[in-house]
Amino acid sequence: MKSRAAKTLSDLIDPRRAAIGVALAAVACVAVPAILSPYWLYLAITSVIGAVVMQSYGVIVGRAGVMSLCQLSFAAIGAWVVMRLNLADAPGGLIVWVVLGGLAAAPVGMLIGLPALRVRGVNLAVITFGAAVSTDIVLGAKQFPGTEELKTVARPAAFSTNANYFVLVVIVFTVIALALAALDKTRLGRSWLELRHSERMAASHGISVARSKLAAFAISAFVAGVGGGLMAGQLGLVVAGNFAMGQSVTLFAIAILIGPHHPEGALMSGVFGAAMATILEKVRLPQDLGGIVFGIVPIFALRSGMSQTDFTRNRKRLAKARKQRDAAPAADRERADAGPPAERTVGAPARPIGTGPALEVTGLTVRYGPVTALDAVDLTVPAGAVVGLIGPNGAGKSTFISAVGGFLGTLPGTVRLDGVPIDRLAPQVRAARGLRRTFQTTLIAPELTQYEYLDIGAGRRLERAEADELLEFFGCPVGDLPVSIVDAGTRRLLDVAAAIAARPAVALLDEPAAGQSAAESRRLAERLARVPERYGVSVLLVEHDMELVRVACREVTVLDFGHVIATGPTEQVLRDPAVTAAYLGSSDTADGAASATALVTPTG
Secondary structure (H helix, E strand, O other), X not given: OHHHHHHHHHHHOOHHHHHHHHHHHHHHHHHHHHHOOHHHHHHHHHHHHHHHHHHHHHHHHHHOOOOOOOHHHHHHHHHHHHHHHHHOOOOOHHHHHHHHHHHHHXXXXXXXXXXXXXXXXXXXXXXHHHHHHHHHHHHHHOOOOXXXXXXXXXXXXXXXXXXXXXXXXXXXXXXXXXXXXXHHOOHHHHHHHHHHHOHHHHHHOOOOHHHHHHHHHHHHHHHHHHHHHHHHHHHOOOOXXXXXXXXXXXXXXXXXXXXXXXHHHHHHHHHHHHHHHHHHHHOOOOOHHHXXXXXXXXHHHHHHOOOHHHHHHHHHHHHHHHHHHHHOOHHHHOHHHOOOOOOOOOOOOOOOOOOOEEEEEEEEEEEEOOEEEEEEEEEEEEOOOEXXXXXXXXXXXXXXXXXHHOOOOOOOOEEEEOOEEOOOOOHHHHHHHOEEEOOOOOOOOOOOEHHHXXXXXXXXXXXXXXXXXXXXXXXOOOOOOEHHHOOHHHHHHHHHHHHHHOOOOEEEEEOOOOOOOHHHHHHHHHHHHHHHHXXXXXXXXXXXXXXXXXXXXXXXXXXXXXXXXXXXXXXXXXXXXXXXXXXXXXXXXXXXXXXXXXXXXXOO
């Protein structure tokens, strides 16, 4: 049991990085109080407390990609609780009070996060800024507990001096950094990465967007509340000006620029926030210059799509990954060129295949105002089959997948999965029940490795052997390569592998062969044809590549202008004159007949 627990811990936290971080923290605890003067030691304490608060921005802004301008409001709650408990001489002391302050801020964070379930971007930023303004008004109307009585917060005896208090705040910062690093490796932490890049893709993997967002707000509020409590311990008494709404905006700009979701970024942000005014004063520059810098520079970070620490880490990661890729055997780098995949000998067993329809759609209708995108469409995917859904551009194929996946809300018609109605369920619930999908455009977080993305898709931590088998089967390179260095075609194959890794009842694949060469597309077709037997997953395949459809699909349904115009065995449907007319505009000429034959004739 101990070895298993140790293995789990090492999976969550990189032992080498954790050891380096703890060692640096220990050195700082010894060296900083010994070297710095009392004034600069006070600034160092302020910087580390600021770094703790910036870690809350690292959760909500850096990890989840949510624009929040009210993190100092949560810090104010933490400080208020600490001062109230101090005034009441509550048991436990400052360390306990700080934790309670963070816990008090967490539900407030969830409450403010509720609008994030409906709005995002600038609109959400306005709402959170409104919360910061409201906090300013409340704090301005009523003083913090203890300010009228002039009762300062009592520090624990072991941390009563500034030198020792510096050690305390470093310990708190380090513990939070390690906890967040471990959280990054969990399903919740990785769900935040998915949210930052695409909420729809997160939902397609069975992730509850609402729960993930609320968890991000709650955890970020807790961290900010802890920072506010530490601030109360440092200052003894705090006032509303310590948590002004303008400072929240400034810290948000710093978060965008530097990236506090990395420990070094949080520390740099804390130093900038605490020492910028002093630095400007020392070099005799106007104090307003700091606000101008942090108002303009983040615009460039937003344009590039990454913070400074992201940029630095990404360069190192890419350099390391390229060396690893170049050093890998040619067979690993070019798996798509290999012969037929070996039989499965590792991983979870194939999902049991039922006897009835795996997916049954009846009367599905989608309207956009006066336009009918799908008109009472019926489609069945038999258990253990690969079924094609084809049609010309604009026929409604992707709309059908989105509707069946639940991304268009509740619609007229019924959708049954393994005989159970799911048409009133949310997308993430349908995904959890066994209906997975891919998208025409992949939105995989580039900082993930292929192994990590497969874990997200599967909804569980895959054994390396099982992950390697999936990657090899679909012709992807070695799994510890980051997604950022694999080509677009490979990313689409990785999307398919992630969908199959979940062992769903049905996988809805939206043009998985886009970006593939003719030879690669043929190999993909052969593999998709084997998916039901190999993994127990039935497949609905949307494709324009008729050769791929012919090889992979047992049956085909054809859409045109939202109507089903043909359905049945693949060869028979592809020879149907109505299908030829839909694709080519005419089937009455010899050219039309020849083209109809071309639809089902192998191209080499």
